[in-house]
Amino acid sequence: xxxxxxxxxxxxxxxxxxxxxxxxxxxxxxxxxxxxxxxxxxxxxxxxxxxxxxxxxxxxxxxxxxxxxxxxxxxxxxxxxxxxxxxxxxxxxxxxxxxxxxxxxxxxxxxxxxxxxxxxxxxxxxxxxxxxxxxxxxxxxxxxxxxxxxxxxxxxxxxxxxxxxxxxxxxxxxxxxxxxxxxxxxxxxxxxxxxxxxxxxxxxxxxxxxxxxxxxxxxxxxxxxxxxxxxxxxxxxxxxxxxxxxxxxxxxxxxxxxxxxxxxxxxxxxxxxxxxxxxxxxxxxxxxxxxxxxxxxxxxxxxxxxxxxxxxxxxx
Amino acid sequence: xxxxxxxxxxxxxxxxxxxxxxxxxxxxxxxxxxxxxxxxxxxxxxxxxxxxxxxxxxxxxxxxxxxxxxxxxxxxxxxxxxxxxxxxxxxxxxxxxxxxxxxxxxxxxxxxxxxxxxxxxxxxxxxxxxxxxxxxxxxxxxxxxxxxxxxxxxxxxxxxxxxxxxxxxxxxxxxxxxxxxxxxxxxxxxxxxxxxxxxxxxxxxxxxxxxxxxxxxxxxxxxxxxxxxxxxxxxxxxxxxxxxxxxxxxxxxxxxxxxxxxxxxxxxxxxxxxxxxxxxxxxxxxxxxxx
Numbered sequence: 001x002x003x004x005x006x007x008x009x010x011x012x013x014x015x016x017x018x019x020x021x022x023x024x025x026x027x028x029x030x031x032x033x034x035x036x037x038x039x040x041x042x043x044x045x046x047x048x049x050x051x052x053x054x055x056x057x058x059x060x061x062x063x064x065x066x067x068x069x070x071x072x073x074x075x076x077x078x079x080x081x082x083x084x085x086x087x088x089x090x091x092x093x094x095x096x097x098x099x100x101x102x103x104x105x106x107x108x109x110x111x112x113x114x115x116x117x118x119x120x121x122x123x124x125x126x127x128x129x130x131x132x133x134x135x136x137x138x139x140x141x142x143x144x145x146x147x148x149x150x151x152x153x154x155x156x157x158x159x160x161x162x163x164x165x166x167x168x169x170x171x172x173x174x175x176x177x178x179x180x181x182x183x184x185x186x187x188x189x190x191x192x193x194x195x196x197x198x199x200x201x202x203x204x205x206x207x208x209x210x211x212x213x214x215x216x217x218x219x220x221x222x223x224x225x226x227x228x229x230x231x232x233x234x235x236x237x238x239x240x241x242x243x244x245x246x247x248x249x250x251x252x253x254x255x256x257x258x259x260x261x262x263x264x265x266x267x268x269x270x271x272x273x274x275x276x277x278x279x280x281x282x283x284x285x286x287x288x289x290x291x292x293x294x295x296x297x298x299x300x301x302x303x304x305x306x307x308x309x310x311x312x313x314x315x316x
Numbered sequence: 317x318x319x320x321x322x323x324x325x326x327x328x329x330x331x332x333x334x335x336x337x338x339x340x341x342x343x344x345x346x347x348x349x350x351x352x353x354x355x356x357x358x359x360x361x362x363x364x365x366x367x368x369x370x371x372x373x374x375x376x377x378x379x380x381x382x383x384x385x386x387x388x389x390x391x392x393x394x395x396x397x398x399x400x401x402x403x404x405x406x407x408x409x410x411x412x413x414x415x416x417x418x419x420x421x422x423x424x425x426x427x428x429x430x431x432x433x434x435x436x437x438x439x440x441x442x443x444x445x446x447x448x449x450x451x452x453x454x455x456x457x458x459x460x461x462x463x464x465x466x467x468x469x470x471x472x473x474x475x476x477x478x479x480x481x482x483x484x485x486x487x488x489x490x491x492x493x494x495x496x497x498x499x500x501x502x503x504x505x506x507x508x509x510x511x512x513x514x515x516x517x518x519x520x521x522x523x524x525x526x527x528x529x530x531x532x533x534x535x536x537x538x539x540x541x542x543x544x545x546x547x548x549x550x551x552x553x554x555x556x557x558x559x560x561x562x563x564x565x566x567x568x569x570x571x572x573x574x575x576x577x578x579x580x581x582x583x584x585x586x587x588x589x590x591x592x593x594x595x596x597x598x599x600x601x602x603x604x605x606x607x
Binding site for chain 2: 036097099101103106110117281284294295298
């Protein structure tokens with residue numbers, strides 16, 4: 001196989017893994033606990049920048065140079081995501097779900113502002129580069145394979161962890177709260193605490209995904225990811241794949257990322273003036289795709305065992 | 317810093333920005349109250365409104381202030397269209413799905429604006445406008461005076477409509493209790509359409525006023541979204557007077573924040589106020605609904 005093509009495929013699948021991890025995280029928040037996190041990109045960014053700052057070499061005028069091992073960077077990414085999720089959750093989760101949506105939008109926007117403005121912390125618009133990659137010393141193709149293996153391992157571990165929790169009493173309790181909060185509360189379940197746990201767990205996974213991305217890319221800038229696109233892609237991955245369902249989340253990640261990458265290939269072939277329009281046309285199409293899925297197949301491709309939850313009137 | 321500086325470089329700009337936020341917040345609070353969801357597409361509808369004025373100007377050669385009413389009508393029609401295609405079928409399902417749909421609408425509207433007009437900032441009129449001095453103390457540009465006038469007219473007009481006309485009472489009834497309103501013979505579908513007409517018009521006005529006082533670009537509404545929602549929630553969801561009060565407070569707070577924070581963090585101020593009010597008094601200052 002042509003090495004360029006192989007490289008490209010590896011690149012695609014690493015990103016499928018990273019997005020898959022975010023979809024798993026969102027599934028815990030939305031599919032399980034019914035929380036609308038509209039600021040996924042914010043948690044992703046916090047994880048990315050934390051890991052970058054902890055592991056990259058020293059640069060004048062910027063905090064850093066700790067040169068810590070990569071795993072410490074990843075752990076730091078998850079810890080910081082949790083540290084961000086906890087106060088947001090405490091304030092917003094006891095209120096209606098719309099407020100959480102607004103608050104998470106706010107969080108993502110402010111993180112982006114900080115990333116662009118605070119040169120001393122994040123390198124500003126230039127960002128952070130020289131981030132180490134595990135097995136980076138191997139030949140290019142070999143290190144791509146190695147990274148794919150790492151990402152897949154992380155995704156499988158996350159998947160197994162969540163599945164185990166889902167089948168445990170914790171998972172049943174979460175579903176009970178989501179399906180009928182009043183009844184669950186009447187039975188003495190601590191609704192707010194459980195929701196906070198779900199929010200935090202999901203955010204940790206999103207932060208980890210950010211860290212994985214940054215070590216793959218070896219650099220991070222504020223413009224590297226468009227927050228709205230990342231947030232939206234993950235949402236549609238989950239809704240299309242099947243919310244409430246871990247396999248659905250991963251399937252959605254695979255399908256949507258493949259479609260997204262192919263559409264990027266196609267638009268790159270167009271002449272430049274139309275190519276820019278085409279970029280916005282793609283964004284329009286994701287928004288449209290969400291509408292269509294919500295209308296015609298809200299339970300997604302791999303429906304959760306009881307698809308009636310999204311079709312009937314909820315308790316609120 | 318003396319009083320002159322404070323009033324002219326912080327207070328007046330704050331009240332100006334705040335009055336524009338107030339128009340946006342009124343729209344948000346109407347949707348919260350009557351349709352009972354967070355209209356995340358509000359910011360991008362505001363952007364669309366601003367660009368619609370540009371479009372009308374380009375097609376007809378009218379002065380921007382004259383193009384505004386036409387753009388308001390167009391915006392109203394577009395709002396009804398969006399509701400019919402994107403939100404209507406979700407009416408019987410859990411509300412959070414409508415919120416999700418509105419986020420999708422935001423993306424689509426923004427993409428349309430970017431496809432149609434590109435991403436570079438533009439303005440309605442070129443050239444520097446010098447402010448005039450009033451009462452030897454206050455500096456105001458003509459467009460700023462006009463902005464205040466338009467905002468006051470819109471707020472007074474809307475309040476009059478809600479209090480004095482039958483349809484206004486129907487809207488307030490639906491905001492209080494839709495089932496009871498239906499029992500009393502209120503046609504809820506018409507009220508919904510009417511709400512979107514008003515929201516569309518307010519969005520166009522807010523977009524134009526924001527654009528004429530700053531500049532017109534594709535992300536202008538999204539950037540204001542947080543401040544507008546903070547204003548609506550601060551004042552009390554479902555209350556027009558709350559939206560106005562909240563808008564003014566947020567506007568002044570943002571302009572004052574540049575005394576302590578770098579200027580790009582203005583929306584962080586709005587966010588901090590939002591979190592604070594949700595923590596301490598979620599019903600808002602004038603006690604709206606928490607829904």
